[in-house]
Amino acid sequence: MDQSTIEKLKDIVGPNYVADKDYDLIAYSRAWSYEGPLQPDVIVVPGSTEAVSQVMKLANEVGTPVTVRAGGTTTTGMALPRHGGIVLDLNRMNTIYGIDEDAQAITMQAGTTVYGLIKYIEQRGWKIPWLPEFGGGVTIGGWTAFNGVGAGGSIYGRVGDFIIGLQVVLPTGEIVRTGSASFKGARQFTRYLGTGPDLTGLYLNSLGVSGVMTEVTMRVYPIPEALDCISFGFDTSEDAQEGMKKLIRANIAYGITCVDDEMFKTIGLPPPAPWVVQFFAEGWKEEVEFRIGKARQIIAEAGFGNELPSNTIKMLWGGARGTSLRSKPPKRYFCVGCFHSMDTTAEVFNVYNRVGEKYGMNRGMLWWTCQTYANAFPVYVYDELNDGPEAAAQATKEVREGWTAAGAVPDYPGPNPDCTPNIVPEYLAFWGRIKNALDPNCVMHRGQSPVVE
Amino acid sequence: MLYELLEEHKPTIWNCQVCSVCQRGPWNPYPPKGPTSDRLCPEYEKFRTLTHSALGRIQAAKWMLEGKYEPSDDFVKVVYDCLLCGACSTVGCVVDKEHVPMFRDLRTDLAKVGKGPIEPFVKTATQIEKEGNRFGRPKTERAKWAEGMNISQKADLVYFAGCVASYRAPQLAQATAKLLTHSGTEFVILGENEICCGNPLASSGQMDAFESTVKSNLEAFKEAGARQVITSCACCYNVLKFDYPQLAGNLDFEVVHITELLAKLVNEGKLKPAKPLNEKVTYHDPCHLARLGSRVIKEPRQVIASIPGIDLVEMEGNGKDTQCCGRYPVELPELSMLTGTNRIKDAETIGADTIVTACSFCDWNLNRAAKSVQSEIKVVDITQLMCQALGL
Known part of the structure; x- marks a missing residue:
């Protein structure tokens, strides 16, 4: 990148927030995934939407690609610059603008961490729809761009289902609001309007290719009187699938999650059952008691599965799951995810186990319902020092192939050769036309969109 | 091997999850309950790029060990911009609970190849070498805080006041001495034989100077017949308790922080x-x-x-x-x-x-x-x- 562009970037965001030394580029060359190193030419850390807009205009002017990064925790490597250029680090943009209690909505800058958001709203008696299960660096912008999930998805679905509107900087630099605030004089209270199709949707699951989200408005709820759970053990993945299907159809769950015995072994706890299903209920105290009792009755009547001791869930929450992945000697882990219908659950579980066994990897299944379907997001432990990233990459490929064959939809990264052939051509062409119209110079996450750029 | 000490940390360096927990926390990364914070790493809070975080230094260290990166003077400055407070690892790192030894070893390796430490730490070391304290104040004034305090000449317990309480904030050393005396705890001080504990030397990779400091203080403790050493400074406590034995083997005395002793004295009804x-x-x-x-x-x-x-x-x-x-x-x-x-x-x-x-x-x-x-x-x-x- 030429020096005059660097100087212009410094003028936009301030000299302290442009980093282009060799060691800066190294620091940004990896993300959560096993991919990389992939270096940018420069890192820019903007503090405002207006600054992001000016950076995008400059990027178009000089034709340099822009990759957005915040927590860097997309497990598919989307925070890595595949063609150099600018990495736009949004971590400075972490202001929470407050709760609109009437609209039950909160607006914040996209670099706000999810746990920072939770802390802020819990202190004020509010909650976000889900109980997230990930590390502290994840931002609301990243969670939205990934359209993520958490426990609580049975009733609330995915993050995108509760996004009311966004402020986005288009790839060409214009600043746009989606949601009801796109109508003059209206504030953010609903996402869908009679004024046109849902443009917020262009940014959910976009992983950055449609532009830069700078503000997010999300629905929030008062903290319920009670939240409780009950755990059930199942001997086979097929039994777990059938048990969970019955629980979902009863329409009484706040969330249903599933972990396996491999997870317990990986974190050093005795497995209470091969498959452990947790059923969460929230609401008024009596309501929660009723729902828990109903879940207990459903599994008892099913004739398979058994209730586990009440401390089963406590072993997993509160830190054990995350911190105990610290192994000696230290190891890394990678995640691979998919969304699937309930009747493919057992096969999704079986593929995960087959690949894990083949490569001899410690692992753990993480699985949540999203209303009537599900998200599997297992972790595999690997040693990058002694084994390198190759085994992780190969295992990921094989898991995705197995899941695709089962009818699940893996969370492919961008232009992955495993991905593009499986997208229906007409859909790909439709998306390509939109992408090209939005981003005529193909600056956003160049090389990461599945469409021809 | 160019970076001999860093080499020992390869499993952590290679397996860094790049999860960003070391910049922004939170304190309890896996709710449903527990406080969270958006502020974790002091250095990242100031500079706001990954370079200035554990993650950034770890990635650079990997490139150094692979022979792909020759540290520049600017990078050495980055390495020394860390306060070594350890929040990055203890709070939520999923790979390793202890980053501080790794970052200290990085500094030591850089110093060994002539790329560190940065000037302010060199100045501190020079002053310690010259006068035995980080301020460069006269060695003869080390025990000035104790004048008129009627401190014992012989006891098993040695109070190690440290540089700050000896020179800059004598009221801290005096308060400690008053509490020990009031509780009937016999103690001695090392007087002019006490020199800096060496914390700024060990933490900046100046290990030869640190070794010399350790040797000098251990001789002074031996001469005083110390069975127990009390410190009122947490930095002195930490280096005496954990770093001294690494260099000198098992110590002849127990290292105790004043708060541990005070709690005991309160429980025994002596305070x-x-x-x-x-x-x-x-x-x-x-x-x-x-x-x-x-x-x-x-x-x-x-x-x-x-x-x-x-x-x-x-x-x-x-x-x-x-x-x-x-x-x-x-x-x-x-x-x-x-x-x-x-x-x-x-x-x-x-x-x-x-x-x-x-x-x-x-x-x-x-x-x-x-x-x-x-x-x-x-x-x-x-x-x-x-x-x-x-x-x-």
Whole structure:
């Protein structure tokens, strides 16, 4: 990148927030995934939407690609610059603008961490729809761009289902609001309007290719009187699938999650059952008691599965799951995810186990319902020092192939050769036309969109 | 091998998850319950790029070990911009619980190849070499704080005051001495034979100078016949307790922090604070006492709680999850000031009248920060608070 562009970037965001030394580029060359190193030419850390807009205009002017990064925790490597250029680090943009209690909505800058958001709203008696299960660096912008999930998805679905509107900087630099605030004089209270199709949707699951989200408005709820759970053990993945299907159809769950015995072994706890299903209920105290009792009755009547001791869930929450992945000697882990219908659950579980066994990897299944379907997001432990990233990459490929064959939809990264052939051509062409119209110079996450750029 | 010490940390370096927990926390990364914070790494808080975080240094270290990166002078500065407070690893790193030894080894390796330390640490070392203290003040004035205090000539217990309490804040050393005397605890001091504990040398990779310091102090302890060494500075405590044995093997004496002894004396009824201090007080855990190696967390709170009238409240980030005070007011003044100021804000947020701490450096930094932002909050050492409650 030429020096005059660097100087212009410094003028936009301030000299302290442009980093282009060799060691800066190294620091940004990896993300959560096993991919990389992939270096940018420069890192820019903007503090405002207006600054992001000016950076995008400059990027178009000089034709340099822009990759957005915040927590860097997309497990598919989307925070890595595949063609150099600018990495736009949004971590400075972490202001929470407050709760609109009437609209039950909160607006914040996209670099706000999810746990920072939770802390802020819990202190004020509010909650976000889900109980997230990930590390502290994840931002609301990243969670939205990934359209993520958490426990609580049975009733609330995915993050995108509760996004009311966004402020986005288009790839060409214009600043746009989606949601009801796109109508003059209206504030953010609903996402869908009679004024046109849902443009917020262009940014959910976009992983950055449609532009830069700078503000997010999300629905929030008062903290319920009670939240409780009950755990059930199942001997086979097929039994777990059938048990969970019955629980979902009863329409009484706040969330249903599933972990396996491999997870317990990986974190050093005795497995209470091969498959452990947790059923969460929230609401008024009596309501929660009723729902828990109903879940207990459903599994008892099913004739398979058994209730586990009440401390089963406590072993997993509160830190054990995350911190105990610290192994000696230290190891890394990678995640691979998919969304699937309930009747493919057992096969999704079986593929995960087959690949894990083949490569001899410690692992753990993480699985949540999203209303009537599900998200599997297992972790595999690997040693990058002694084994390198190759085994992780190969295992990921094989898991995705197995899941695709089962009818699940893996969370492919961008232009992955495993991905593009499986997208229906007409859909790909439709998306390509939109992408090209939005981003005529193909600056956003160049090389990461599945469409021809 | 060019980076011999760093080589030992390869499993951590290669397996860094790049998860960003080391920049932004939170304290408890896996709710449903527990406080979270958007502020974790003091250095990242100031500079706001990954370069200035554990993650950035770890990635650079990997490239160094692979022979793909030759550290520049600017990078060496980045390496020394870290306060070594350890928040990055203890709080939530999924790979390794201890980053500080790795970053110290990185500094030592850089120093060995002539690329470190940065100038302020060299100056500190020069002053320690010349006068035995980090300020370069005359060695003969080391025990000036003890004049007129009628300290014993012979005892098994040695009070190691440290540089800050000996030269800059004599009231801290005097408070400690008064409490020991009041409780009937016989002690001696090393006088001019006490030199800097070596913490700034060990933490900046100046290991030859550190070894010489260790040797000198160990000889002085031996000459005094020490069976127990008490420190009132958490930095001195940490280096004596953990670093000295690494160089010299098992020590002939036990290293005890004053808060551990005070808690014992309170429990035994040898210290009975009677004067009510009607204040809302918060305790700032020094990193060197609560996080880095030791977990002296309950004891200071027991001591404070023994004082009538005290309303003890907790700041966000306490115990092992404490936030750094700033640590290096001389070597890294700007970063130190920002970090200390943030801690003052933490105390103000919970409405505390007074911050109590148990480390000469925390006392120094927090007082300096409170003054700079014209905060009305008082900063006192736990020994001073106890003296006040005992009418000493």
